[in-house]
Amino acid sequence: MGAATVMLVNSENPPEQVKIIIEDCGFTNAHEEISNTLKDIIHFNFTPLVSMASLVCKMKAGYFFNDADCIGKLPLAKNPILFIHGGADTFVPTEMGIRLHKACTVPKDLFIVDGAVHAYSYYDAPKEYQQKVKDFIVKHIGSL
Structure with a gap:
């Protein structure tokens, strides 16, 4: 539900302190x-x-x-979004993450962790996950 929350807030009027969004295993709606x-x-x-x-x-x-229509609100997104999803997620199917990424109109990246089930992307690939997040922050904010 956290991924949905940040995507929806990003499509409305996020606080000025919010510069990027990192969502993990979010649903379409x-x-x-x-x-x-x-x-x-x-x-x-x-x-x-x-x-x-x-x-x-x-x-x-x-x-x-x-x-709670994340995919419908993504065209209104204000800040760049990193979409993360497990490649073997059946609870929130991986296809939903791909569709969210495609619907997004702001700068974006997609990181799919092969073999990861729902909410296990970090546990299955911690180093790659951390690097993707760091790279996204540096790319869109400038530094950590």
Whole structure:
């Protein structure tokens, strides 16, 4: 959820202290992610039920699942983004990370860690991960 949060804030009015965004294993939008997860776990298309749950969420909490629409907001991004994703992520499929990267209109980089499952990119390739982050910071801010 942190990746979604930083992508959404970056598309609105981020504080001036925010110069770059580094997101790891972010989803395209909440509705798609919930539908995908249920289909993966239960092997049934729950999209209509997820839509109904989204309506209940709107009535109870004040927002629809599609309000967390990272891919739809990326064309409004203000700061450069480093997209990181595990190459074997099935919880938030790697394809979502690729789609996010393609939708982004600001300077961007994509780092896919071969074989990494959800949220394990750093653990599976710590040196490469650290280097990619350092390089991105230096490229867009100038120094560490």
